[in-house]
Each structure stands twice: as structure tokens, then as C-alpha cells.
Amino acid sequence: MSGLLRRREVVSELLAPRGDALVIAGLGAPAWDITNAGDHELNFPLWGAMGGAAMIGLGLALAQPKKKVLVFTGDGEMLMGLGALATIAVQAPRNLYIVVLDNERYGETGMQETHTAHGVDLAGMARAAGFAQTLVVRTESGVSRLKKAIYAGEGTLFAQIKVDPQKLPLVLPPRDGCLLKNRFRAAVLGPQAAQQ
Amino acid sequence: MKKNADPAWPDEVHALLQDADVRQVAIVPDAGHARLIQLCEKDKSMRVVRLTTEEEGVALLAGAWLGGEKGVLLMQSSGVGNCINMLTLPIACQFPLPMLVTMRGDHGEFNPAQIPMGNATQAVLEAMGVMVKRADSAADVPEMVSSTLRLAFNTYRPVALLIGQRVSGAKDFRKLTRSGPL
Ligand SMILES: Cc1ncc(C[n+]2csc(CCOP(=O)(O)OP(=O)(O)O)c2C)c(N)n1
Ligand SMILES: [Mg+2]
Numbered sequence: 221m222s223g224l225l226r227r228r229e230v231v232s233e234l235l236a237p238r239g240d241a242l243v244i245a246g247l248g249a250p251a252w253d254i255t256n257a258g259d260h261e262l263n264f265p266l267w268g269a270m271g272g273a274a275m276i277g278l279g280l281a282l283a284q285p286k287k288k289v290l291v292f293t294g295d296g297e298m299l300m301g302l303g304a305l306a307t308i309a310v311q312a313p314r315n316l317y318i319v320v321l322d323n324e325r326y327g328e329t330g331m332q333e334t335h336t337a338h339g340v341d342l343a344g345m346a347r348a349a350g351f352a353q354t355l356v357v358r359t360e361s362g363v364s365r366l367k368k369a370i371y372a373g374e375g376t377l378f379a380q381i382k383v384d385p386q387k388l389p390l391v392l393p394p395r396d397g398c399l400l401k402n403r404f405r406a407a408v409l410g411p412q413a414a415q416q
Numbered sequence: 417m418k419k420n421a422d423p424a425w426p427d428e429v430h431a432l433l434q435d436a437d438v439r440q441v442a443i444v445p446d447a448g449h450a451r452l453i454q455l456c457e458k459d460k461s462m463r464v465v466r467l468t469t470e471e472e473g474v475a476l477l478a479g480a481w482l483g484g485e486k487g488v489l490l491m492q493s494s495g496v497g498n499c500i501n502m503l504t505l506p507i508a509c510q511f512p513l514p515m516l517v518t519m520r521g522d523h524g525e526f527n528p529a530q531i532p533m534g535n536a537t538q539a540v541l542e543a544m545g546v547m548v549k550r551a552d553s554a555a556d557v558p559e560m561v562s563s564t565l566r567l568a569f570n571t572y573r574p575v576a577l578l579i580g581q582r583v584s585g586a587k588d589f590r591k592l593t594r595s596g597p598l
Contacts, residue, residue, distance in 0.1 A: 244479070264482060269505045272475030276505075279479025279487070282440060282463060301475075303468030311465060397509030401482065409484045416484060 224384035227321050230363055231292060232257040234319065237371055238290075242280055242408065246273035246293030248328035249388070250321055254292055256391040261407040264400055265393040271300030274318050278308050281316040281375075284408065288315050290370065295322040295336045295380075302345065305378070309350035314374040318346075319366075323385040331385060346378035353377040425583070426451035428558040429516070430459070436565045439485045440465060442473030446492035448518030448584035453490065470495035471502035474574075478511045486569060489515045493522070493537040493578070494530065503544045506574040513574035514564050515546075522581035526589045541576050552580035 231253040235243070243263045245251040250273075251265035266273060277291035298320050308316065324337035336342060347354040357366050357379055366379050394400055405413040429452055433441070441456045441464045443449070456462045467473050470491045477487040491499075496517060506513040520527070521534015541548050547567060551560040557579060564577040 242483070266505075268508065269475060269478075269502055271471070272478075272502055272505060275472045275475035276479035276482070278465070279440060279476040279481075279485075280483040281479075282465075283480045283483025283485035301472070304472055304475075306468050307465065307472055307476075311463075397505075401509045401511065404482055405484065408482070413484070416486075 222384050224382060225358065225360070225363065226386065227253055227323070227381075227383040228256050228388065230381055230383065231321070233363055234290075234367055234370065237367070238262075241288040241290055242284060242404075244273055244277050244280065244289070244291045244293075246270070246291075246297035248294060248297075249323075250292045250294050250297070251393060252388070252391045253321065255393040259393055261403045263393065264404050267395050267397070270297055271304075273297055274301060274304040274308060277316055277318065278304070278311060278313065281313040282311065285313065285315055287408075288317065288370065288375075289313075291316070291318045293318070293320055294327065295320055295324060295334050295342065296326040298342060299335055299340075305346050305349040305351070308376060309346070312350070312352065312376050314376065316375045317370050317377045318379070320378075320380045321383050322380050323383050325385045327385065327387070331387070343378060343380040346380075351376050351378045355379050357381040423451070425554045425557040426455060429561045430455040432558060432562050432565060433488060434459070434461065436569065437486055438488050438565075439463060440477060440480045440487035441490065442467055442476050442487060443490045444468075444470050444473075444492075444495050446490070446495075446518045446520075447587065448492065448579065449490045449516070452516075470498040474499050474502040474505060474513065477513055478505045478509065481511050486512070488565070489513065491515065491517055493517055493519045494533045496537045496541060496576070497533045500540060500544060503541075503546060503574060507545050510572040511574070512568040512572050514568040515574065515576040516561065516564070516579065517576050518579045518584060519581045524581060526587065538578060547573060547575045548578060549575065550578045550580060552582050554583050557583060 245265040273293040281289040473489040521530035
């Protein structure tokens with residue numbers, strides 16, 4: 221055992237008190253992780269659009285300011301859209317929480333090392349961009365603190381969780397984008413979703 | 417230079433965005449959009465989101481629609497190149513996405529670096545499955561914007577309106593050089 225946090229346990233713990241929180245997941249393992257915690261109509265897991273997860277979270281957070289928006293994504297996915305950190309920090313929505321599951325690898329494509337394996341400090345980049353809160357999580361107690369920061373506190377928050385580069389069986393969400401979008405909108409907006 | 421620039425079109429377009437209940441205006445600036453951006457920034461019902469790259473806007477507006485808000489993406493034609501893979505999102509999930517694209521590398525271009533992307537803009541969008549419309553005179557812009565918004569929001573798809581360089585006029589680099597450094 222590496223002593224590193226295990227991603228599926230971390231994601232399940234962070235989602236346990238989700239209530240009406242809206243959840244986006246970056247493509248690949250983070251999408252499998254949120255699905256493993258329980259497929260949900262308020263989940264929008266991505267099957268592509270690498271680099272876009274945090275920005276989808278921003279558009280959603282601005283549109284639904286009373287709901288918490290959680291974005292789970294990978295270090296590789298976040299690195300592809302680093303400019304989003306600047307864009308989000310300028311908008312600074314209080315209901316947006318970005319959680320990077322940092323295994324220091326491109327897990328989905330064969331565990332090649334990412335930049336975070338070579339010293340790139342993602343949380344530091346978010347801090348420099350102007351995020352109100354940034355944290356690096358390496359322990360169980362860190363996960364508990366993060367959970368409290370999400371559900372009892374305000375964003376804009378960026379958390380980088382160092383996780384074990386485990387290879388895990390896939391847990392697939394539906395992959396029809398229209399189905400995912402329509403059930404999400406119906407759950408958020410009610411019958412009005414079909415009238416917009 | 418041909419006098420075709422009608423200063424009223426950005427005001428009319430802004431009114432159309434208001435009528436359509438557009439709340440999020442995602443931008444990487446282009447000179448041709450300067451007045452429209454100003455009008456949107458002054459409008460309390462709209463939030464202008466400045467992007468670092470245009471593809472952020474494609475993702476932003478997918479999120480906006482998930483949350484029940486409408487948005488529009490303003491950019492110049494070179495920004496279309498930055499969006500290509502992210503367009504997967506509105507195409508695969510049928511998200512409405514009106515894109516108002518001011519053309520460079522088009523009518524009377526001076527800058528060679530604008531040509532490759534400007535010349536490929538329409539073909540590249542169409543190759544991705546995006547519907548493309550054009551407005552080549554200022555008088556056409558409001559009607560074409562209205563049609564672009566309706567197509568995108570009523571039929572759930574990305575639609576790009578290419579606003580030709582004849583509308584805002586080609587940038588005159590020689591004149592700018594004479595009047596001092598850029
Ligand atoms: C634009 C683009 N480039 C490359 C890929 C291939 N790809 C799919 S998932 C992935 C790695 C994702 O790594 P990360 O976000 O860190 O997730 P992990 O699996 O490590 O949790 C890559 C490179 C892609 N889908 N899209
Ligand atoms: Mg990774």
C-alpha cells in the first residue's frame with residue numbers, strides 16, 4: 221500500500237452529503253468515480269471535451285447561484301484548460317468548488333506521468349489566479365476538512381487531492397449526452413426545462 | 417475605403433440579445449465586437465465573462481444551459497480554430513450555442529497571419545457539424561443575428577454567424593502606422 225488516498229473512497233465520502241448539489245465530472249476516471257458513488261440525475265459526467273470541466277462548472281454556477289456546484293476532474297484534464305483558473309477567479313462565484321483528483325498520471329491512456337509528477341503546483345496556480353480558497357489534500361483528515369469547506373463554507377474553492385495511481389474497473393454512466401443533459405435540466409428546472 | 421460600416425448594428429444586436437433573454441456573454445475581444453461588448457458590460461441583466469481562449473466559452477455556455485441560462489459567444493474568426501474539439505460538447509449533447517464571429521482574413525485583409533484560419537473558418541465549422549450563416553453588410557446583421565439566436569435556442573444546436581470583414585471594414589495598418597505606434 222502506498223499510503224496515498226484512494227480516489228473512489230474520497231469521491232464517495234465527498235458526495236455522501238450532496239443533497240441538491242450539482243456535479244460535473246471530467247472525462248475518464250473522475251466520471252467513473254462519481255458514477256461509482258451512485259448514478260444521479262444531478263450528475264453530468266463528460267465523455268470528451270477534455271479541458272472543459274471547470275468551465276462547464278462556471279457556467280452552471282453562474283446560472284444557479286443558490287446551488288452548490290462541484291467539479292471533479294483529473295490533473296491531466298485540468299492541465300489542458302489552465303486558463304479556466306484565471307477566468308473562474310475573475311468571476312469568483314461563491315458556489316463553485318473544483319476538486320482535482322491528482323494521481324500525477326494520465327490514467328485513462330496508460331498511466332503516463334503528467335506535469336504534476338514533475339513539480340507543477342496546480343493549487344499554487346489556482347491561488348496565483350486569485351481563488352479565494354485553495355488546498356492540497358493528502359490525508360483522511362484533510363478529506364474531512366475539505367468536506368466541511370464544501371458543505372459548510374463558500375467557494376470559490378480549488379482542492380487538489382493527491383491520490384494513488386490505482387487502475388480500477390470502469391463504472392460507466394449513461395453515455396448519451398442528450399439523456400444526461402435532459403435529465404439534469406429536468407431535475408434542476410422542473411417541467412419548465414422542456415419549455416425554455 | 418468603402419463606407420459600409422453602419423454604427424447602429426451593435427445596438428440592434430444588443431437589443432436582440434436582451435429580447436432573447438441572453439444572460440451570459442462569453443468573449444475574447446475582437447475590434448469588430450468592441451461596441452457590442454461595451455453595451456453588454458453596461459447591461460445589468462447580462463454577465464460578460466472574459467475568456468482566456470474561445471473554447472472556454474463553448475464549455476461555459478454548455479454549463480449555463482444545464483442551469484437554465486442562455487448565452488452567446490463573441491469572437492473573431494481565428495478563435496474558431498481554438499474551439500474545434502470543444503464543439504464536441506454542443507454537438508454530442510445538443511446544447512444551444514449561438515456564436516457571433518467577426519471575420520478576419522476575409523475582405524481586404526492586410527495581415528498574412530489572418531489568412532489561413534480566416535479562409536478555413538466556414539469549412540472547419542461545417543466539418544464539425546456546426547450550422548453556418550453569413551452577414552456581409554451591416555444592414556443584414558440584425559436579421560441574421562435574430563435568425564442565428566432562434567436557430568440555436570429553438571433547435572438546440574451550435575450555430576455560427578460569420579460577420580464579414582466588409583461590415584466592420586478591414587483594419588488599415590498603414591494608416592495606424594502613420595498615426596503612431598500600435
Ligand atoms: C483533447 C484530448 N486529448 C487527449 C485525449 C486522450 N485522453 C483521454 S483521458 C486522458 C487522460 C486524462 O487524465 P486525467 O485527467 O489526469 O485523468 P485520470 O485518468 O488520470 O484520472 C487523455 C490524455 C482526449 N480524450 N482528448
Ligand atoms: Mg490523472
